[in-house]
Amino acid sequence: MANIKDVARLAGVSVATVSRALDGSPKVAAATRARVLEAVAACGYVTNALARNFRQRRTHTVLVLVPDIANPFFSRIILGIERVALEHGYRILLGDTQYNAERERAYAALVTQRQADGIICLGMNIPFATVSSRSRLDPDWPPFVMACEYDGEIPAPTVCIDNVRAAIEATRHLLDLGHRDIAFISGPRASPLCRDRLAGFTEAMTAAGLRVRRERVRYGDFSLAAGHQQMRALLGGARTPSAVFCANDEMAIGALRAARQAGLSLPSELSIVGFDDIAFAEFATPALTTIRQPREQIGVRSMQLMLEILRDGQQPGRRIVLAHELVVRESSVAAP
Amino acid sequence: MANIKDVARLAGVSVATVSRALDGSPKVAAATRARVLEAVAACGYVTNALARNFRQRRTHTVLVLVPDIANPFFSRIILGIERVALEHGYRILLGDTQYNAERERAYAALVTQRQADGIICLGMNIPFATVSSRSRLDPDWPPFVMACEYDGEIPAPTVCIDNVRAAIEATRHLLDLGHRDIAFISGPRASPLCRDRLAGFTEAMTAAGLRVRRERVRYGDFSLAAGHQQMRALLGGARTPSAVFCANDEMAIGALRAARQAGLSLPSELSIVGFDDIAFAEFATPALTTIRQPREQIGVRSMQLMLEILRDGQQPGRRIVLAHELVVRESSVAAP
DNA sequence: CCGCTAGATGTAATCGTTTACATCGTACCA
DNA sequence: TGGTACGATGTAAACGATTACATCTAGCGG
Structure with missing residues (x-):
């Protein structure tokens, strides 16, 4: 495979000139550049990016x-x-x-x-x-x-x-709709972003005079299966929440299915809000209310x-x- | 940042020995190798992969x-x-x-x-x-x-x-359920894989003594939106098919939603089969019948x-x- | 004690660019 | 006309590793 020396020889110039001609340095005469480009085309030269990266660090x-x-x-x-x-x-x-x-x-x-x-x-x-x-x-x-x-x-x-604000808005939306018993399905405990969403959820609930009970906060790993699993856990309790806020859309879609499998009719018996607005959110049944991130x-x-x-x-x-x-x-x- | 020469100097050997010691060549004495590794640790040397790749091509x-x-x-x-x-x-x-x-x-x-x-x-x-x-x-x-x-x-x-066989199986499944008017939502016309799926669909239909009418074959681009759009087109006709086979799951989920929006109750009034078995297929409403690819x-x-x-x-x-x-x-x- | 062998290590070329520096004309000005 | 400056090009030294080949040493057989 042709290298810069071949091009130089073919064009009758030095390798330095070829290099300069190719990266558009202004210090090379138009006629020379033309000759170089012609030579490049003639031998199908492609600069070896490995060599260049190595040299340029x-x-x-x-x-x-x-x-x-x-x-x-x-x-x-x-x-x-x-x-x-x-x-x-x-x-x-x-x-x-x-x-x-x-x-x-x-x-x-x-x-x-x-x-x-x-x-x-x-x-x-x-x-x-x-x-x-x-x-x-x-x-x-x-x-x-x-x-x-x-x-x-x-x-x-x-x-x-601003995950805190976003979570506040989502929660307030549910509160405005008259929900009082709202659960939150979070992502991993270690995630600062999830902590903020939980903080926002808690703040909105508290501002509405409601206490967030421990068993209404559940942790998943953002997957469809996790949403499904955590929703089943929520439905297993004595009373079931009237709304669930999920830390992402995939868990929300998982929750949706768990609720329907449990025989609830959606959305009348259970409201769900997701987070992210992935493409599937709009195509879920029912279509998912969610927080859109840019x-x-x-x-x-x-x-x-x-x-x-x-x-x-x-x-x-x-x-x-x-x-x-x-x-x-x-x-x-x-x-x- | 330290390079191989620094290591060589520190260990009191040549760069060649360092190189050999590091890629585990058997021709280097155990004691020497130990000294080299020690030097590597001491100066925090990391091989410059750019240089190595360049040299080794x-x-x-x-x-x-x-x-x-x-x-x-x-x-x-x-x-x-x-x-x-x-x-x-x-x-x-x-x-x-x-x-x-x-x-x-x-x-x-x-x-x-x-x-x-x-x-x-x-x-x-x-x-x-x-x-x-x-x-x-x-x-x-x-x-x-x-x-x-x-x-x-x-x-x-x-x-x-084997996309032909897979499409035959999917179509036969619908035929076995008694469907006679089946539509196919394909991916891009240019895709050989889609042509094969269409061929399989056609073959199964023909084998069952049915003719595939032109307007029952539609083309999308594998997206949720395309499935939605093509399903609406199918529902716009005089008669609507009783089943639809889609070339991938995303289009199937898009179709699902279009059918529901048109007021059909699923799956009783319309059966849908997808392709691929992506994670969302299982969580769709109704859960999607599909061809699983490994x-x-x-x-x-x-x-x-x-x-x-x-x-x-x-x-x-x-x-x-x-x-x-x-x-x-x-x-x-x-x-x- | 010599020569040979084999194992361990060193020397230096090499990969294909970029780029600092040197060189060479040529044009312009005094 | 001589000096200067500048624009265009060439020369050669990097970049940091790998590796063919050379060298050295020690051990061993004769």
Whole structure:
């Protein structure tokens, strides 16, 4: 396969000139450039990106750590990241961590090995935050941006929504419909984002003069099966809630099915509100009321933040909070 | 950041010895190796993968081209690919092509640029098959495997299921339930896989002495919205079919909703059968009858095939056909 | 005690670019 | 006309590893 020397020989110039001609340096004469391009075409030359990256010590690649690509919530975010990346000559390397810290670290190693320039993390673990370095922004960290999730202690650059407010709005929506006994199906306990949603739920309930009983708060792992399982648990009690707020749409859809299997007619006997507004939410039966996150924008802004860090060589401790929106569909109606 | 020379100096050996010690060559004395490892630990050395890949002219990276990562069908396949890749010291680079040939080519360029060793393609386009090279296996092609989709003309290594048989089984299931007026919502016309499913549908209908009328075959793009739209079109006619077979589950779920919105009660007035058995199928209302594809296995086998090609340096024109399974749930019942 | 062998290590070329620096004309100004 | 400045190009040194080949040492047989 042809290399830059072949092109140089063919065009009758030095390799330096070829290199300059190809990356559009202004210091090469038009006639020379034309000859170079002709030679390139003639021998089908393609620059060896491996050699270039090695020499430049940059890969123009950003690692995106996703807890689970099978989760449709993340895919739109990825699309946004990818679009901005491509527009700026970057590509993304997708790492599915399966909510697994070890896999996360394995992927993060790519950065120390110089296979990626930075990391955008959609999950909640910061793969290189050792105990010693928590609670401050370590200058040794590679360029790093969190999207969706965040960490209370570490002031890493972050793009997210205001989960407390969003949860308050969702809960208030149910309260406004006359519901009093409302349950919350949360994601993992360790997730700061879920804690915020729980905090918002609790705050809205308290503001309405209601107490959140312990057994009305349940924890799942964001999957359809978890929603199903936790809903069954809720239905197993002596009294059943008249409404359920779920920390994501997949669990809400799982809950929907569990309720229907238990013989409840929806939405009249049980209102359900989800979170995220994934594509399936609109097509559920009944169509799901949910909080819409600006998923593509989350991706766009985090990649922009990453480019900024890569350009300036420093991490701004910035946090970008985007707007969410309550989307009311069929699954939430007045309390019986 | 420390490089191999620093380690060599620290351990009092040459860089060659360090290199050998690190990749476990048997020609280095135990004592020396210990000293090297100690030095590595002392200065926190990590191999610069960029330099190594450059020198070895291998990236240990396989490009996976996915038409749409947001489609949950693909995510499990990717998981299978990734698992095998990691087990063999490879990683995968995920390219979302958005069913767009240009993006596909942009990603495929990574291989000519030496950023990836091979391509696994989940979509239907072969990104470097020019008109001139169609219908034969070009030895200039990079290591290349197709998964799910295939190309009638080009004998590329492929992992798939028998789509004709699967469609026959699905259709026969509906016929056995007494349905006579059955519609088919296909994916893109250009997709060989969809043509096969249509062929299977037609064959089963014909075998039952039924003629497939033109307006009972509709084309979508595999999305929820497409299923919805095509179902509405089917319901707009003078007579409505008593059953619909969809080329994937997402369209089936879209169709489900359109039927319900039109006031049909499901499944009694309309049976629906999907394809793929994505996670949401089981949680639809009614739960979707569908053809299960061994998604993870498809991923596993295609990566294994890729490793084989990478190892032997030649493309076997092999085609691996895996078993599918009809999963009967609630959405298909006896004809009214 | 010599020569041979084999195992351990060192030397240096190599991969294909980019890029700092040197060089060479040529045009312009005094 | 000589000097200067600048634009275009060439030369060669990096980048950080791997690896073919050379060298060295010790052990062993004759």
